[in-house]
Amino acid sequence: MDLQGFGAQLASGTWVTVQLALASMACAVVLGLLGAAAKTAGPAPLRWLGTAYTGMVRGLPELLVILLVYFGLAVVINRVASALGFEGHIDLSPFVAGVIALSFNYGAYMTEVFRGALGTIPPGHREAAQALGLGRWRIFRRIVTPQMWRIALPASGNIFLSLLKDTALVSVVGAQDLMRETAIAVGYSKQPFTFYLAAAIIYLGLTALATLCIHLLERRTTHGIRTLEG
Amino acid sequence: MNWQVMIDSLPALLQGARVTLELVVLSGVLGIMIAVPTAMARVSAHWWVRALPVAHIYFFRGTPLLVQIYLVYYGLGQFEVGEGFSALALPARALLVRDHRIYSQYFGLYRRDSAGGDSIGPTG
Numbered sequence: 001m002d003l004q005g006f007g008a009q010l011a012s013g014t015w016v017t018v019q020l021a022l023a024s025m026a027c028a029v030v031l032g033l034l035g036a037a038a039k040t041a042g043p044a045p046l047r048w049l050g051t052a053y054t055g056m057v058r059g060l061p062e063l064l065v066i067l068l069v070y071f072g073l074a075v076v077i078n079r080v081a082s083a084l085g086f087e088g089h090i091d092l093s094p095f096v097a098g099v100i101a102l103s104f105n106y107g108a109y110m111t112e113v114f115r116g117a118l119g120t121i122p123p124g125h126r127e128a129a130q131a132l133g134l135g136r137w138r139i140f141r142r143i144v145t146p147q148m149w150r151i152a153l154p155a156s157g158n159i160f161l162s163l164l165k166d167t168a169l170v171s172v173v174g175a176q177d178l179m180r181e182t183a184i185a186v187g188y189s190k191q192p193f194t195f196y197l198a199a200a201i202i203y204l205g206l207t208a209l210a211t212l213c214i215h216l217l218e219r220r221t222t223h224g225i226r227t228l229e230g
Numbered sequence: 231m232n233w234q235v236m237i238d239s240l241p242a243l244l245q246g247a248r249v250t251l252e253l254v255v256l257s258g259v260l261g262i263m264i265a266v267p268t269a270m271a272r273v274s275a276h277w278w279v280r281a282l283p284v285a286h287i288y289f290f291r292g293t294p295l296l297v298q299i300y301l302v303y304y305g306l307g308q309f310e311v312g313e314g315f316s317a318l319a320l321p322a323r324a325l326l327v328r329d330h331r332i333y334s335q336y337f338g339l340y341r342r343d344s345a346g347g348d349s350i351g352p353t354g
Contacts, residue, residue, distance in 0.1 A: 169294075179296060186304065193304075193306065196297055196305045203294055204292040204293055207292040
């Protein structure tokens with residue numbers, strides 16, 4: 001495949017895609033933990049908020065959220081800032097807007113995953129820890145989380161793969177990711193098939209790598225637990 | 231917020247919603263039509279029958295939808311093939327193939343050996 005000297009550009013785009021995916025996943029995990037906590041243990045208004053959040057995200061296309069954040073949130077931020085007496089203009093970079101939009105969306109999916117995983121932990125484990133005099137935070141960190149990761153990991157892995165592919169949508173608002181760099185290369189070379197195929201192969205490589213990492217993590221979390229594979 | 235602009239653009243938006251529905255129904259139907267035979271090939275006992283559906287599923291599940299659409303819509307232009315070809319059915323197909331594969335393996339619908347030898351044919 002002749003990339004006509006655009007190889008370095010595709011490589012830098014790939015790096016931005018990886019950064020986008022990892023940053024969004026980290027924020028989505030935090031949002032998911034908060035969401036799951038609100039939905040399972042919070043007071044009624046928090047539970048409603050959590051339900052509204054996951055329900056809303058399920059019905060909105062990813063692209064719409066990205067456009068709303070990039071074009072809408074910047075306006076809101078600037079209105080609020082000027083109302084608070086801030087002089088000047090705040091710019092939301094496409095990368096940051098992408099991370100906010102992707103974390104918002106995938107945070108909702110992670111909420112559901114964590115909520116399901118929390119439900120599988122027998123209440124007796126928590127009660128036993130309480131009987132031993134452990135505090136709420138230590139019970140969560142020492143007793144609940146280690147068991148929860150194992151249950152949540154396979155579904156989280158699938159969600160990460162889906163997130164990795166959805167980062168391509170952020171190119172629409174101008175993030176310098178793999179998709180955007182490919183489009184630029186196509187604009188110069190007039191060879192769309194060659195370059196989009198190259199991008200597809202790079203994305204395939206990334207998902208293969210991510211699958212491998214997830215598999216290794218799964219091996220680690222199921223250590224000492226009998227599975228069907230042995 | 232300018233409400234008048236939103237109200238004025240409502241007919242155009244509804245027109246767009248119609249196209250969305252058409253896309254959903256068309257790709258859904260096309261997807262199922264391709265998924266069922268591909269799923270049957272996917273659970274074949276012969277590796278050379280399985281190879282194509284495996285590659286198909288791997289490619290469409292591992293690349294972004296946007297890349298697939300651009301590859302078909304802009305990419306085929308490089309070879310001067312028609313541009314009106316819908317790209318959306320391809321990933322829908324791949325996903326449905328995956329679903330059908332799971333179902334077919336669970337229920338042994340397409341596998342004669344799990345339906346008690348040859349007593350039950352592939353169609354029922």
